[in-house]
Amino acid sequence: MPTVSSDSLTAPAASGTPIAQFFIPATSSLQERQPLILKHGDTFAVFDRNGDVLSGPDSPEGIFHRDTRYLSHLHLAINGQRPMLLSSTLRDDNATLTCDLTNPDLFDRAGKLILGHDHMHLRRTRFLWNGRCHERLTVRNYDEVPQHVRIEIAFTADFADLFEVRGTARAKRGRHLTPVVTGDGILLAYEGLDECRRSTRLSFDPVPDECGSDLVLYDLQLAPHETRSLFIEIACDPGEADRSGPWSFFFALRDARRALRALSSRAASIVTSNEIFNEAARRCTADLYMLMTETPEGPYPYAGIPWFSTVFGRDAIITALQTLWLDPEIARGVLGHLAANQATEMNPASDAEPGKILHEIRCGEMAELGEVPFRRYYGSIDSTPLFVMLAGDYVKRTGDLAAIQRLLPHIEAALSWIDEYGDRDGDGFVEYGRLTEEGLINQAWKDSHDSVFHADGTLAKGPIAIAEVQAYVYGAWQAAAEMFQRLGQPERAARFVARADELRRAFDERFFDEELGTYALALDGDKRPCRIRSSNAGHALFTGIAYPERAKQVARTLMTASSFCGWGIRTIASTEARYNPMSYHNGSIWPHDNALIARGLAAYGYRTAAARIFDGLFAASTYIDLRRLPELFCGMPRQRAQGPTFYPVACSPQAWASAAPLFLLQSCLGLGFNPNKLQISFHEPQLPIFLDEVILRHLQIGSGSADVALRRSGRHVVVDVIDRKGDVRILTTV
Secondary structure, three states: OOOOOOOOEEEEOOOOOEEEOOOOOOOOOHHHHOOEEEEEOOEEEEEOOOOOEOOOOOOOOEEEEOOEEEEOEEEEEEOOEOOEEEEEEEOOOOOOEEEEEEOOOEEOOOOOEEEOOOOEEEEEEEEEEOOEEEEEEEEEEOOOOOEEEEEEEEEEOOOOEHHHHOOOOOOOOOEEEEEEEEOOEEEEEEEOOOOOEEEEEEEEEOOOOEEOOOEEEEEEEEOOOOEEEEEEEEEEOOOOOOOOOHHHHHHHHHHHHHHHHHHHOOOOEEEEOOHHHHHHHHHHHHHHHHHEEEEOOEEEEOOEOOOEOOOEHHHHHHHHHHHOOOOHHHHHHHHHHHHHOOOOOOEHHHOEOOOOOOOEEOOOHHHHHOOOOOOEEOOOOOHHHHHHHHHHHHHHHHOOHHHHHHHHHHHHHHHHHHHHHHOOOOOOOOOEOOOOOOOOOOOOOOOOOOOOEOOOOOEOOOOEEEHHHHHHHHHHHHHHHHHHHHOOOHHHHHHHHHHHHHHHHHHHHHHEEOOOOEEOOEEOOOOOEEOOOEHHHHHHHHHOOOOHHHHHHHHHHHOOOOOEOOOOEOOEOOOOOOOOOOOOOOOOEOHHHHHHHHHHHHHOOOHHHHHHHHHHHHHHHOOOHHHOOOOOEOOOOOOOOOOOOEOOOOOOOEHHHHHHHHHHHHHHHOEEEEHHHOEEEEEOOOOOOOOOEEEEEEEEEOOEEEEEEEEEEOOEEEEEEEEEEOOOEEEEEO
């Protein structure tokens, strides 16, 4: 998972208590703020419900571009007063944010009421496109008499690095340049210690009546029922020749909507008998494509907003795995971009080793200066085997051997990394340990400093062989065998099959714990098992490393009340020493984690258990704004007629959380693809309790596609082919 508040305990706080090295402060909850999010490309914005950006301590709000906050304050006032909120909504496709506001009672200096409340309607329509925030502010007078109102727009740009916004203190910063005020706008600029000049230009149309370095004013005389429109454009690092205005707004809006439609049109569509789930599925898809950023190698899902809107290796690979059935182009883009950024040499400062797949890329001032190690950082133990797994699953889903042949040098390098650097002590398991004191202590997806521990609560010391990484390596060997078989190299394929079998035996011998009824969380540096019941064990089902008899025990343990709380499976069971349902990794519920586990349960035949997980997460989404599953939520037990407990600084939207319900649906339906036979299959399909019918349209395979309906019929699910294009075959097994 991306870097969070508990990555490492090295920086002392003023009180003398250690704090996390690259932490996210939890003094203010995102749940209290209920922020509204927009994103396009390398730009994202976090607004309050009024559409404002309110500066202040711990505020995550602002317009951010390439890991820098280009606007830290934006406040709209009418006659000096903050308008009252009527409503604020995101379009279903996330293209625009609309905030409807009205005036409070307005008084003159003598205290006389000059305009009663609810006579002025203010509508803010806003979107992001190509590094710019475009806004149309319409003001309408609903009074029966003419009115004079004063519209004030205040603004500031602090050019804070994202890690500063997250709470990292800096001893020294660059300098703010003198604002340049022109008739129709203002240019704010900052020269960083990295000698990079960053600038924000605010442009207004029509020209304001007054224009200063941090405030513009409009004096509007409005006849009864008259409407006036004001256009605002906030550009990050604009070119000198760029122009703004109403036509800029409308052309950009057209282009933004067209681009979103073009992206999402690749995906299969989902319609079910449950309208609430339909809303959730539409939001999942819209969030995925909002988080998508075009790279030279293809589309790439950024991890999440506000803290992780950038390239993450692990997150994108898992998101691509979850959406392969829906849109294989995402996987192709992820594989291509990660291959282009694969490590080619040793660099301890960035935990880089030849063949390793990256963890994180950052573009801000602090990363450029090395104040944080994430400029191009490779401290992820699982991205590399997951990369090979994704390549194997991509070719199985698409039959695109040409893409695999192009990627082959990178796949070979990743496989070599597993042998030469991943297995540090030659015991057959892959371990992690940072190469410098600045790197992340824990480098699996649960990367909190306290997420790997022994039964008595003692933190494990590395190098650490974590359970799910061994499962991913097993998956990588299996994927390599599949790819080399397809490439006409059966001898190499057989060697990888043998290696997978060998790892499976060793993993069973060293990790399975009969008393726990599941796999140990990890082996520490002394090869002592961390005897903890955790969700990590469920990933052994996901890749198939578990023997069938072990899978039965693991499934039973995962679905007990100490692990499955009704909303989903906790990261750590409530029986364990460091269990805390409000922690980041030691008792919380992560949708993506649950989706991977459910996939494994279904693969071993435990579809009822998978459907229970699906039901729990869907039920949680019904209590959440926009039906949007967050990065995580707290692992409190589910109570009748009550919703889940939220985690204070969870990202939302988060790519792998958005993809989780879509993956859960595939798992329950037993949906698979055989591109060589142009065959779409449904193996023992099962519908969760909240669905009686599912219609999947535009299921693509090869050059063909099919529309399929699945309906509950007593204890069975009936598959009906509605339409097909090309010589596509539908196979159902029960």
